[in-house]
Amino acid sequence: MFDTAPAHVRIETYVIKAPDGAELVGTLYAPARRPFAAVVLNGATGVPQGYYRHFARWLAEERGMACLTYDYRDTGKSLRGSMRASQADMLDWGLTDQLAARRKLARLFPETKLWIIGHSLGAMLTPITRATPERSRWFG
DSSP: OOOOOOTTTEEEEEEEEOOOOOOEEEEEEEEEESSSEOOOOOOOOOGGGGGGGGHHHHHHHOOOOEEEEEEEEGGGOOOOGGGGOOOHHIIIIIIOOOHHHHHHHHOOOOTEEEEEEEEEHHHSHHHHHSOOOTTTEOOO
């Protein structure tokens, strides 16, 4: 299945480095013009980032917002090796991976409002993440 987008929506893949060295794979959906807001979408447990692609594309195309989706460490496209061998837990996802994704988006769009949308675990752990950029708003 091909994930095509109109010419005015840019889709880019990024490797996001977490503070502890873990590498996450994220996908940025961005409008051609400067975005109104930049949104990090923290997914639910066991839900790969591709599940959110239509919503992320809609945010970019119809609402003029950039949206970063990503897979938590040792899940989806961020899986390195065997899932069975993973030492990652939900606190890693909430305290480290969510923060890394947020910081990546803040670097990509330094002058833009940063919004956070969380689904299930992605919303529950967001308030305990340290060092949230001051310009961010949370929707869970």
